[in-house]
Amino acid sequence: MFNLVTAEIINRLTEILGVSSVSTAHADIDLHAKDQSQHHAVPAEVVVWPTAAQQVADVLKLANENRIPVTPWGVGTGLEGNSIPLHGGILMSFERMTNIIAVHADDFQVTVEPGIGHKDLNAQLARHGLFFPPDPGANATVGGMLANNAAGIRTVKYGASKDNVLRMQVALADGRLINVGSRSVKQSAGYDLLHLFVGSEGTLGVITQATLKLVPVPTFMSAVVAGFPSVNAAVETVVAVRGSGLDPAALEFIDAAHCRMLSTTEGVDLAENPTIFMEFHAAQESTLAAGLEIVEEICTEMGALTFHATTDIAERKRLWHARHHSYEIMVRSHPDKKFFINDVAVPISAYPELIAYVEALKAEHGITAYMIGHAGDGNIHVEFPYADDAGYQKAMEINGLIVLKALELGGTCTGEHGVGIGKAKYLPAEHGEALDVMRSIKQTLDPNGILNPGKIFPQNGH
Numbered sequence: 202m203f204n205l206v207t208a209e210i211i212n213r214l215t216e217i218l219g220v221s222s223v224s225t226a227h228a229d230i231d232l233h234a235k236d237q238s239q240h241h242a243v244p245a246e247v248v249v250w251p252t253a254a255q256q257v258a259d260v261l262k263l264a265n266e267n268r269i270p271v272t273p274w275g276v277g278t279g280l281e282g283n284s285i286p287l288h289g290g291i292l293m294s295f296e297r298m299t300n301i302i303a304v305h306a307d308d309f310q311v312t313v314e315p316g317i318g319h320k321d322l323n324a325q326l327a328r329h330g331l332f333f334p335p336d337p338g339a340n341a342t343v344g345g346m347l348a349n350n351a352a353g354i355r356t357v358k359y360g361a362s363k364d365n366v367l368r369m370q371v372a373l374a375d376g377r378l379i380n381v382g383s384r385s386v387k388q389s390a391g392y393d394l395l396h397l398f399v400g401s402e403g404t405l406g407v408i409t410q411a412t413l414k415l416v417p418v419p420t421f422m423s424a425v426v427a428g429f430p431s432v433n434a435a436v437e438t439v440v441a442v443r444g445s446g447l448d449p450a451a452l453e454f455i456d457a458a459h460c461r462m463l464s465t466t467e468g469v470d471l472a473e474n475p476t477i478f479m480e481f482h483a484a485q486e487s488t489l490a491a492g493l494e495i496v497e498e499i500c501t502e503m504g505a506l507t508f509h510a511t512t513d514i515a516e517r518k519r520l521w522h523a524r525h526h527s528y529e530i531m532v533r534s535h536p537d538k539k540f541f542i543n544d545v546a547v548p549i550s551a552y553p554e555l556i557a558y559v560e561a562l563k564a565e566h567g568i569t570a571y572m573i574g575h576a577g578d579g580n581i582h583v584e585f586p587y588a589d590d591a592g593y594q595k596a597m598e599i600n601g602l603i604v605l606k607a608l609e610l611g612g613t614c615t616g617e618h619g620v621g622i623g624k625a626k627y628l629p630a631e632h633g634e635a636l637d638v639m640r641s642i643k644q645t646l647d648p649n650g651i652l653n654p655g656k657i658f659p660q661n662g663h
C-alpha cells in the first residue's frame with residue numbers, strides 16, 4: 202500500500218528542509234519509535250525536523266505524491282501509541298518549531314508554533330499574568346495536546362485542549378496550508394473545521410500554528426486534601442462537591458496505594474486512605490475562605506477521616522508536584538514491572554458506579570491495579586502492573602470490561618489519551634455508524650491514507 206523512502210526521497214527532503222533537518226541515523230530513528238505507552242516500538246525510515254509551516258506542507262505534498270506515510274511527533278508523551286510510526290515512512294518531529302509567534306495579551310490569547318511545551322509556554326506567559334490552562338502533567342507540546350485533545354487536572358474548571366483553542370493553521374496531505382477558526386471567541390461561520398482537526402491525532406492534517414485562549418493567573422489559590430474510609434465515600438464526595446455549586450479548579454481521586462507511594466517518596470504528609478485532592482481559585486481571599494468552609498462541611502458530612510486545606514504556595518506546589526509525578530513514582534516503586542494505563546470517562550453521576558465496578562473486578566479476578574483519576578470530569582485511570590505476556594493479556598481483558606462498562610454508563614472509551622492503537626477496537630461500539638462518517642472524512646482529507654496510518658480506525662488484529 203505504501204512505498205519505501207528511497208535515496209531520491211531523502212534528497213528531496215534535504216532540498217526542502219536542509220541537511221541538518223533530515224536524519225536516518227539509528228539514534229534518531231530509535232528515539233522516535235515509541236511514545237510512553239506500553240505499545241511496541243516501530244521504527245520510521247527517516248526523521249525530519251521542519252522549522253516552518255511551508256516546509257511541513259512541502260513534505261506532505263512530496264509524501265502524498267509518493268505514497269509515503271507521515272507521522273507527526275510532539276515529544277512522545279502519548280499513552281496510546283498515538284505517535285508511533287506504525288507503517289514506517291517519515292517521522293515529522295516538531296521539536297524545532299517552538300516559537301511564540303505573538304502574545305495578544307489584551308485579548309487573552311497567544312499564537313504559537315506547535316512544538317512548544319505547555320510548561321515552557323506558561324513559564325513565558327507568567328510575565329503577562331496569563332496562562333494556558335490544560336495541564337496533562339508531562340511537558341507535552343501544544344501540537345500533541347491539540348492532536349490528542351489532551352486534558353488533565355484543570356479541565357474540571359477550564360476545559361480540555363479543544364475548549365482553549367480559537368484558530369489553527371493546518372497543513373493538509375495534499376500540501377495545502379489552511380486556516381481554521383478565527384481569533385474571535387465567538388465563531389459561527391460554517392462548519393467547525395477547527396474542532397474537526399482537534400483530537401484527530403495527526404490523521405487528518407498537521408497543525409503548524411495555533412492561537413490559544415489564555416486566562417489570568419488567579420490571585421488566590423488553595424489546595425485541599427481529604428482522606429476517606431472507603432473508595433465509595435471518596436468518589437461520592439467528588440459528586441457532592443461538583444453538585445454544591447463550587448467551582449473547583451482541580452478535583453482528583455487517588456487511591457490508598459498511591460497515597461502510600463507519594464508519602465514515602467515525595468515527603469508529602471498523606472495517610473493511606475482513598476483521597477481527593479482539590480484546588481480552588483478566586484479573585485478575593487474572602488471568596489476562597491467561604492468556599493473552603495463549604496468544602497470542609499461536605500467532606501465532614503461524607504465521613505472524611507482527614508481534611509487539610511492550605512493557601513501556602515510552597516505546600517500547594519509540593520502537593521501538586523507529587524500528584525503530577527504519581528505515575529513515575531508508581532513505575533519507580535515497581536522496578537520489576539511494566540504498566541498499562543487505562544483511560545475511560547463517564548458522566549459524573551455514574552462515577553461512583555464505575556469505580557465500584559472496577560473495585561469488584563479487582564476482587565473477582567484477584568488482580569492488583571491502582572486507581573488515579575480526574576474525578577471532577579468523571580475520568581479514571583486504572584493502572585495495571587504486569588510482569589509477562591499473561592499478565593498483560595489479563596490487564597487487557599479487564600481493561601476491555603471497564604471500557605464496556607463506561608460505554609454502558611453513557612461514557613467514552615477514552616477521556617483524554619486518545620484512540621491511538623489501543624482504543625481503536627472500541628470505536629465501533631462507541632460510535633456505531635458515526636464511525637463510517639469519520640472514515641468518509643478521512644478519505645476526503647487524506648485519500649491516500651498517508652497521515653499517521655494505523656491509528657483511530659480498527660485494523661486487522663487490533
Ligand SMILES: Cc1cc2nc3c(=O)[nH]c(=O)nc-3n(C[C@H](O)[C@H](O)[C@H](O)COP(=O)(O)OP(=O)(O)OC[C@H]3O[C@@H](n4cnc5c(N)ncnc54)[C@H](O)[C@@H]3O)c2cc1C
Nearest residue numbers: 275276277278279283341342344345348351352403408617
Ligand atoms: C506521566 C504522564 C502523565 C500524563 N497525564 C496526562 C493527563 O493528565 N491528561 C492527558 O490528557 N494526557 C496525559 N498524558 C498523555 C500525553 O501527555 C498527552 O497525550 C499529550 O497530548 C501528548 O503530547 P506530545 O507532545 O507528547 O505528543 P505525542 O505523544 O508526540 O503525539 C501525540 C499525538 O499528536 C500527534 N501530533 C503531534 N504533533 C502534531 C502536530 N503538530 N500536528 C498534528 N498532529 C500532531 C501525533 O501524531 C500523535 O497522534 C500523560 C503522559 C504522561 C507520560
